[in-house]
Amino acid sequence: MENAGEVRQSGDFRSADHDRAARHVLDIIPESAGPRRATARGSAIYSVRSPGSQKFLAKEHSVGIMLAPARKLRASLGSDRVREYDAPAGCVAVNPAGVDSTFTWSVTRENAVISISTEALSELAAHEFDLANVELEPPAFGTVDLWALSIAQRITAELTGAAPANELYLDSLITVFGVHLLRTYTSHKKEFAQPKRGLSADGARRVREYLNSNFTRKVLVTELASVAGVSPNHFIVRFARTFGMPPHRYLINLRLDFAERLLVDGRIAIAEVAYLAGFSDQGHLATAMKKYKGKTPSELRFGR
Numbered sequence: 001m002e003n004a005g006e007v008r009q010s011g012d013f014r015s016a017d018h019d020r021a022a023r024h025v026l027d028i029i030p031e032s033a034g035p036r037r038a039t040a041r042g043s044a045i046y047s048v049r050s051p052g053s054q055k056f057l058a059k060e061h062s063v064g065i066m067l068a069p070a071r072k073l074r075a076s077l078g079s080d081r082v083r084e085y086d087a088p089a090g091c092v093a094v095n096p097a098g099v100d101s102t103f104t105w106s107v108t109r110e111n112a113v114i115s116i117s118t119e120a121l122s123e124l125a126a127h128e129f130d131l132a133n134v135e136l137e138p139p140a141f142g143t144v145d146l147w148a149l150s151i152a153q154r155i156t157a158e159l160t161g162a163a164p165a166n167e168l169y170l171d172s173l174i175t176v177f178g179v180h181l182l183r184t185y186t187s188h189k190k191e192f193a194q195p196k197r198g199l200s201a202d203g204a205r206r207v208r209e210y211l212n213s214n215f216t217r218k219v220l221v222t223e224l225a226s227v228a229g230v231s232p233n234h235f236i237v238r239f240a241r242t243f244g245m246p247p248h249r250y251l252i253n254l255r256l257d258f259a260e261r262l263l264v265d266g267r268i269a270i271a272e273v274a275y276l277a278g279f280s281d282q283g284h285l286a287t288a289m290k291k292y293k294g295k296t297p298s299e300l301r302f303g304r
Contacts, residue, residue, distance in 0.1 A: 022059045022098055025115040029054075035159040039171040040220045041178065042116035046159045053104040059097055060115040061136060063181070065145070065152035066091040067110045074104040075141055085142040090149035094138040094185055112152035116178045123222075124178045125186075127231035134186045145184070151177050163287040164280050169248035171221050172236050179233040198242035199235075203228040207239070215254040216278035221247065256292055259285060263300045270297045 026036060026043050036045035042060055056062075069088045076082045078099045095101050097118050125134045139145075155173055158165045199207065210227045211219070224247060225235035239247050259277035262268050268276070274285035274297075286296050293300070 022057045025058045025060055025062050025113060028056060028058060029113060035165070037159060037165045037167065037170055039167055039174055040222060041120040041171060041174045042114065044115075044155045044159060044170050044174060045113040046156045047113055048108065048110045049105075050108055051106050053102065055100070055102050056095060057098070057100040058095065058115065060117050061097045061121055061181070062095045062113060062115040063148065063177075064093040064095070065112045065114070065148050067112060067149075067152060067156060070105060070107050070109050072106055073109075073141075075102065077101045077138060083141045087142065088144055090144040090146050092139065092143055092145045092148050093141065094136055094181070096136040096138065112156050114152070114155065114174060114177050116174055116181070121178055121181070124175070124231075124233065125182055127233065128179060128182050134182060136181060136185050137187060139185060147180060147184075148177070151180070163291070164284050166248050166252070168219055168221065168251055169246070172246065172248060175221050175232050176236060197238065199228050199230070199238050203230065204242050211251060211254060215251055215258070216276065219247075219251060252288060252292065255279065256289055259289065259297070260293065260300055263297050266301060270301065273297065 024043075025045070026038060029036075029045055029047060033047040033049050034045060036043060066087045066089055069086070069091075071086045072084055073087050074082050074084045075093065077095065078101070082102070093101075093103075121134075151173055155170065158169060158173075198204070207224055207228050210224070221232050221235065224239070225232040228235055228239070230238060236247065239250075243250055245253075255277045259273050259279070262273045262276065263270065270285070271282045274280075274282045277285065279285040279288065282297070289300070290296055
């Protein structure tokens with residue numbers, strides 16, 4: 001892939017016509033390719049596609065991460081120049097918002113696609129670098145990013161699991177991935193430094209009270225970080241240091257504890273318990289309860 005400087009010199013790829021034609025990533029990649037989920041920051045897709053080609057022009061920044069190797073891919077970004085390359089697992093293709101690209105592949109291609117909105121990346125840039133905006137600098141085609149691969153594998157596991165994908169977990173992964181993009185593929189690169197401390201006592205109390213009052217509805221990383229008074233990226237790590245688990249797992253525990261109390265009480269139908277506790281349906285509740293509690297809702301209700 002040509003670097004960002006070469007791409008910028010290749011022509012008016014951000015022309016008004018292109019901007020008008022740009023679509024969301026979820027609309028560009030066909031639903032038949034695989035499961036996907038939108039979050040507040042962007043989207044995540046697990047994609048398996050037969051040999052073919054794709055023209056791509058998206059409103060969001062997007063990154064394709066190869067989950068299995070593929071040979072002789074052909075691609076261009078922001079210009080008519082086509083590159084042929086082999087893509088091992090972990091190979092990344094970074095596509096900035098508003099930049100047109102083409103991809104052609106002659107073998108079945110398995111990858112994850114992570115998108116993040118321009119507004120979300122700008123917000124993260126403000127937290128990370130005190131900048132209102134930054135430009136992504138795509139690496140050369142064929143570049144392997146093992147850290148990106150680990151995130152892509154977690155996203156794939158969540159999207160393809162038996163239970164519906166947990167939106168807070170995916171939102172957390174996309175947030176962390178966005179910070180990785182800023183630190184790796186912009187001119188403001190810097191080493192990743194994990195926060196050494198957890199949340200402050202007041203911040204932890206506010207987050208605990210907020211989750212106790214809102215655990216049955218959709219909760220996002222940005223709102224929890226705001227409650228705690230820290231940046232979204234630092235919040236995820238500092239929350240885990242404080243509570244001993246990531247935010248999505250803490251939220252699941254609250255929902256399951258509430259559901260268990262209702263099930264033991266026995267006055268509400270199991271399907272209604274699932275709804276009241278914030279699960280999508282009875283099957284979702286049963287899957288989560290079996291996984292984390294070791295029993296099904298029926299077993300808890302009837303004491304088996």
